[in-house]
Amino acid sequence: xxxxxxxxxxxxxxxxxSHSAPRLPLESYxxxxxxxxxxxxxxxxxxVAAVTLFRVGSKDELPGKTGFAHLFEHLMFKGSANLxxxxxxRILEEGGGWSNAFTTQDHTVYQNMAAANFLExxxxxxxxxxxxxxxxxxxxxxDNQRDVVRNERRQGVDNxxxxxxxxIAQEMLWPKDHGYHWDTIGYHEDxxxxxxxxxxxxxxxxxxxxNATMVIAGDFDPKAARAWVQKYIAWIPRAAxxxxxxxxxxxxxxxxxxxxxxxxxxxxxxxxEWRAPASFSADEPALDLAAHILARxxxxxxxxxLVYDDKIAQDVQAFNSSAEIGGQFEIxxxxxxxxxxxxxxxxxxxxxxxxxxxxxxxxxLEQAQNSRxxxxxxxxxxxxxxxxxxxxxxxxxxxxxxxxxxxARYRNVTLRDVQGAVxxxxxxxxxxxxxFNPEEAK
Amino acid sequence: MKRIFRSLSLVLFFISQMLAVGSDLDWSKQPxxxxxxxxxxxxxxxxxxxxxxxxxxISNSKLPLxxxxxxxxxxxxxxxxxxxxxxxxxxxxxxxxxAGMLGALQISELQDRLGSKISAYAAVDAAFVDVSCLTxxxxxxxxxxxxIVTQPTFDAGEVKRVHNDRLTNLKLRRDRPREVAAILFNExxxxxxxxxxxxxxxxxxxxxxxxxxxxxxxxxxxxxxxKMTLVVAGDINPEQLRSKLETRLGSWKRVAKAALKTLPSxxxxxxxxxxxxxxxxxxxxxxxxxxxxxxxxxxxxAAFEVAVEVLGGxxxxxxxxxxxxxxxxxYHAYSxxxxxxxxxxxxxxxxxxxxxxxxxxxxxxxxGAGPRREGCSRG
Numbered sequence: 001x002x003x004x005x006x007x008x009x010x011x012x013x014x015x016x017x018s019h020s021a022p023r024l025p026l027e028s029y030x031x032x033x034x035x036x037x038x039x040x041x042x043x044x045x046x047x048v049a050a051v052t053l054f055r056v057g058s059k060d061e062l063p064g065k066t067g068f069a070h071l072f073e074h075l076m077f078k079g080s081a082n083l084x085x086x087x088x089x090r091i092l093e094e095g096g097g098w099s100n101a102f103t104t105q106d107h108t109v110y111q112n113m114a115a116a117n118f119l120e121x122x123x124x125x126x127x128x129x130x131x132x133x134x135x136x137x138x139x140x141x142x143d144n145q146r147d148v149v150r151n152e153r154r155q156g157v158d159n160x161x162x163x164x165x166x167x168i169a170q171e172m173l174w175p176k177d178h179g180y181h182w183d184t185i186g187y188h189e190d191x192x193x194x195x196x197x198x199x200x201x202x203x204x205x206x207x208x209x210x211n212a213t214m215v216i217a218g219d220f221d222p223k224a225a226r227a228w229v230q231k232y233i234a235w236i237p238r239a240a241x242x243x244x245x246x247x248x249x250x251x252x253x254x255x256x257x258x259x260x261x262x263x264x265x266x267x268x269x270x271x272x273e274w275r276a277p278a279s280f281s282a283d284e285p286a287l288d289l290a291a292h293i294l295a296r297x298x299x300x301x302x303x304x305x306l307v308y309d310d311k312i313a314q315d316v317q318a319f320n321s322s323a324e325i326g327g328q329f330e331i332x333x334x335x336x337x338x339x340x341x342x343x344x345x346x347x348x349x350x351x352x353x354x355x356x357x358x359x360x361x362x363x364x365l366e367q368a369q370n371s372r373x374x375x376x377x378x379x380x381x382x383x384x385x386x387x388x389x390x391x392x393x394x395x396x397x398x399x400x401x402x403x404x405x406x407x408a409r410y411r412n413v414t415l416r417d418v419q420g421a422v423x424x425x426x427x428x429x430x431x432x433x434x435x436f437n438p439e440e441a442k
Numbered sequence: 443m444k445r446i447f448r449s450l451s452l453v454l455f456f457i458s459q460m461l462a463v464g465s466d467l468d469w470s471k472q473p474x475x476x477x478x479x480x481x482x483x484x485x486x487x488x489x490x491x492x493x494x495x496x497x498x499x500i501s502n503s504k505l506p507l508x509x510x511x512x513x514x515x516x517x518x519x520x521x522x523x524x525x526x527x528x529x530x531x532x533x534x535x536x537x538x539x540x541a542g543m544l545g546a547l548q549i550s551e552l553q554d555r556l557g558s559k560i561s562a563y564a565a566v567d568a569a570f571v572d573v574s575c576l577t578x579x580x581x582x583x584x585x586x587x588x589x590i591v592t593q594p595t596f597d598a599g600e601v602k603r604v605h606n607d608r609l610t611n612l613k614l615r616r617d618r619p620r621e622v623a624a625i626l627f628n629e630x631x632x633x634x635x636x637x638x639x640x641x642x643x644x645x646x647x648x649x650x651x652x653x654x655x656x657x658x659x660x661x662x663x664x665x666x667x668x669k670m671t672l673v674v675a676g677d678i679n680p681e682q683l684r685s686k687l688e689t690r691l692g693s694w695k696r697v698a699k700a701a702l703k704t705l706p707s708x709x710x711x712x713x714x715x716x717x718x719x720x721x722x723x724x725x726x727x728x729x730x731x732x733x734x735x736x737x738x739x740x741x742x743x744a745a746f747e748v749a750v751e752v753l754g755g756x757x758x759x760x761x762x763x764x765x766x767x768x769x770x771x772x773y774h775a776y777s778x779x780x781x782x783x784x785x786x787x788x789x790x791x792x793x794x795x796x797x798x799x800x801x802x803x804x805x806x807x808x809x810g811a812g813p814r815r816e817g818c819s820r821g
Contacts (some may be wrong), residue, residue, distance in 0.1 A: 022505050044504055046479030077757075083468040086767065089757040091472070098756055125474050132469075147770030151726075154774050155793040158725040161617040176747070207610055210753030219479065230468070265617050267610075298550035308547070308603070313608050336610060367554035374576055409573040 022377065024386060027222065029398050033238040034210025035230055038390055038400045040217040042255040042383045046085035047097070047115045049384040050124060053391040056067045056206035057106040059325070067149065067186010068194055072202055074145040076110065077101075081132035085141070088125050092118065103184050106324040113384050116219040119394025120228050127232030130212075133203055135259035137351060139196050146191055153185045161265045162436050165332075169273045172257050172274035172432040174329060175250050180326060188225070208239035213394045247325060250275075253430045263437045267314065268341040269334045271434040272348060274426050276320055276327030280397045284322045285410045286421035288330060291318040293360050293418065294331065294351070299367070301351045302331065310340045312347065324396060328424060341435045355422040359415035369410060376407075475660065486673070487680040491692040494668035499680040508580055508676035510573040512591065516570035517664040520637035521784075524653060528644015528666070530564040532608060533657040537562045537571070539604055540597035542589040549590065558583040560590060566638060569665070569782045577677040581686065588690035594661060603652040612646050619721060619728045623791070626717050631787055666696045674702035727793065732789025738781035746779055746788075753777045754790050763792060771795070 028038040061068045077099065079085035092099045097114025099270065110123040157163040167183045174180040190246065216225050277283040295302045295318035306313035316333040333344045360368075380386050393402035471661040486498035519530045536562055539546040553560060560583070571591055575583035615621055624639045632639030644652075672691075674683060736746055754761040754777025763773035777790040 006699035042504070044502065049490065049654045076727050086758070086763070093758045095475075116479040120473045121475060124469075126468060144767065144770045148773055151771070151793070152727045152773035154795050159619065159728075159793065163720050264724075266614055283677070285585070290511065292554075297554045299547050299554070304547070307607075311603070314614070337613070342587060363551075363555070367551065371554045374507075374574070377505060377576070378574060380527055 011415040015341060022403070024380075024390065024401075024403050026329040026390065026400060027073045028044060028394070031209065031234045033041065033234060033236055034211040034393055035233060036400075037226075037233075037234075037293070037393060038213065038215045039220075039222050039225055040215060040383070040386060040390060041220065041222060042217060042386070043219045045383075046219045047113065048116045048119045048122075048216065048220050050112045050119065050122045050126065050216050051385045051387040051391050052110045052130070052212055052213065052214045052382070053109075053293075053395050054108045054207060055106070055214045055395060056108055056202075056211065056242070056244075057104050057274050058182065058184040059105045059247070059323075060206065060242075061179070061182075061186075062245070063176075064190055065194060066182040066190040066196060067153075068183070068190070068202065070184050070186065071109060071145060071149050071191060071194055072199060073101045073103045073108050073110075075137070075141060076129055076133065078141040078145065079136055080129040081135040083125055083128045087128075090127065091121055095121075104323065105180055105184060107392075109388060109391065111384060111388070119216065119220050119225060120232075123232040124226045126214075127236065130207060130209070130233070131236045133207070134160070134200055137196070137199060138337060142194065142196060143200060145219040146194060149185075150188055150191055153188065153191075157183075157185060162263055163262070164261065165269075165271050165434060165436065168261070168434055169328070169330065169432060171435075172259060173253070173273055173275055178247050178250055179245060179324070180328075197425050204239070208242070209233070209236045210238050211242055213400075213402075215391045215394075216325075218383040219391070220348075220427060231396050233315055250326075253432070255429050257432045258435075259432070260435045260437065265436065265438050267298060267335045267337050268339075268344075269332065269436045270344045270348075271436075272331040272345070274329045274430060275433070276329040276425055277322060277421075278326055279322040279324060281322070283417075283421045283425065284320070284327070285413050286417040287327075287425060288322075289330070289365065289368040289372060289410065289413055290355075290376065290418050290426075291320045292372055292421050293364050294318040295367065296371060301340050301354070302333070302348060305332055305351055306344065306347055310347065313335055313422075316348075341437070344434075345433060349428060352422065352426055352428070355419050355426075359419040363414065365413070365415055369413070371408060372410060373407065446615065448711040461465045462577075468524050489680075489684055491667075491688050492636070493692055493694055495687075495691055495694070497687060498671065498673045499678060499683050500673075500675040501678055501680060502675060503677045506577040506677050508573075508575055508583075508678055509578060510571075510587070510601070510675075511673045512571040512573075513667050513671045513673070514665055515567065515783075516666070517660075518567045519640070519642035521664060522640065522644075523660075524635070525648055526656060527640045528608075528642070528649045528651055529656055529660050530646065531568060531642050532605070532649070532652055533660045533661065533664075534562040534564040534569045534571075535608065536596055536601060536604055537594045537661075539592050539600040540595045542595070543591040544589060545597065546600050546603075551585065552582075552586055556582050556586070558586070560587055561693075562590070562645070564642060566642060566780075577727050580678070582689055584686055588694075591665070592691065592694045595656075596654040596658045596661075598654050601657065601819075605649075607753075608643070609646065609649055612643060612649055615643075619719075619724065619726075622719055623728040623730045626719065627732065627789060628787065630715055630717055631732070631734060638782070645740050662696070666698070667691065667694045677817040725792045728791070730789050730791050732787055734785045735779050735788035736781070737785055738783065743781060747781075749780045750777050750788070761792070765792065 024040060026038055026040040026194055028036065030036055056069055058066065058069050077088060079087070088099050092112060092114045095114035095118040097112065097118065099112050101108065101110045112126070114122065142148055157167065171181060276287055292300065295316050297305060298308055302316045302318065306316050312335065314336055316331070316335040318331045319331045321327055331348055333348065335341055335344055380389065390400045393406070394400040484500045486500045489497050491497065517530055519533070522529050538549050540547065556575060556579040558573065558579055560571065560573050562569065562571040571587070573583065573587050629639050634640050672687070689703070699744060751759065753759060754775060759777070759778060765772045765775045772792045774795060775790065775792040779788045780786040
């Protein structure tokens, strides 16, 4: 039996030694109106995806109007000059597909997916709503989607155990005048305050072709796709570059910030939060891998200490989330019944301090690199997901062909890089600590 | 000549596309759809290992990845023994905690080093083991997968730790209203003592009594390779795969045998019942609304699937159209039919904000009757 174990470990080591990067064949160009177009052919299934990324997110909102970028995203499905409300969903769902979108702090991404013969129809619909939304827009549409979005907030935040944590974390990590201070979902009172004039101004300012990247991915003829893009999208007039809110680098957090809250829960949960590097900046891969080393898998440092050995936590997780002008690193641990949250905070702090004394081991780094790469590649299985990744490469890395470089920047991370990133970014006096206690403990 | 004609047609097509641009277009007309593309359903290569384990293999080398799914019929929560609710799920969860000479930490570390994922879990009719790996780590992943499924040791220390984690999770379940609604719905529909009516994860009082011996007993009785099917898809060569699987799984024999437990039939007459769980000051109410549906082998299954889609599928589903797009009462409303070996549950669900609950009930009833009264229309 020992032989079997050694055999498995031996193969694991061999596996680490050989790397091969998949390639994403694509062609990209810029329309005269400034919209970036990227074509990625993949004929493995007769489906096609058209993804459009607009460079506008919640950080572009104004104070008192938080949640607006996402609320606006909903309105893009409520009809335009030649596209009655609901027709887009009917056309695409009849084609075995669907239409959806998501909004982040920096971007809004629209996704159409359907059988390959629907590509022209998709571009016709996108051309109409990207240029002529306001012709049929009215208050009743805004009121309807305002209700929907407020229910989305209740479902995803207000009625979820510990659901306020992400919102409080952003409020504490970023100054009031910074665009990351509020969550993308927004505050109820701000959503209530959104007006028809706000919708019109937002659309005219940000929904302009020179503020967008479109990726077409899947089973299509590139010549036909280019012709249809020319026909339905290229005519949309270029507009002024959006004059978006500018944010200067915030002053460093001077000392640990603490907040204690209660919720309808039975056990405490602690959140440790730091500011982190921006997307595609030098320290991002090292901090991503640090999150794996800390809390991915049973042998990760925090899981093994808090959950497996000491049995003081029910679960522990670590995430590094990078965005355009900054990021957020968080460690979240749920206490076992009867365990005080301070005990979790102390154990997490000790484990972080270990990085000061020594770099992670080569085995820890290899595990993190392999595990991260496998997860990333799995995420590229569908042509839609590839389209989204390519759109982000274009918008954030400035190069839609960034895949190989992206994989390489994680493979090239050294032990010292991880140690340095943890030391520089996860400082004990630059963190926010949130404790959620059961309401009974008031 | 034919080829020249085709080229000419293409050129004319592109010229016509280029000429009619933007504001010159008649935008009111939806462009005609081209010919529906042919979809070639991938045909799996089928073979059986010497112990009867069935394999379906589909080759697709687009990415250097392989996914596998092992289906173990009769090892789901429907076969939990009386008084041991949660045993099937507990058993599946324990497989990757100790196997062969490996402990939980080694198994976890190996997966991370390989970039592989192996997870075992129980649903209602069956247990499943999902595997994903990179092409370059297939052999080592198969070694680990075979060790986990064929040689679980149910090590007492690891079992005790997992037992405690799962027990805590059961105690914390009442913090999660959606889960509470789903569990109560099944209990009301089938009876809490039936195979389909009890919670797959179990209940605190019954779960407290489960231990290593109970899990081992369930594994030996229910994890029968002759009844299993392994589906493999991705960057593989089916012939090479066959040999790799035969070496690792072909000699796997079940230790003991036990017939599948017969499920109690669902009640013939169901009165309308309303169960309310009070959660003071909750922002929303999570609802489950439904009835006993059909078996997955029922000849009407396709019609049922279409009806479920019409009612609550996608954004065009009637529930979403009315409750969300017209009334703005909800963010999400859906319907679902779980097609099972026996009569599975049909339900629609949503999260409703106060004070609209009463109005929602009217909406839901009207639309529940819709497809039967009006038929389906593509318009």
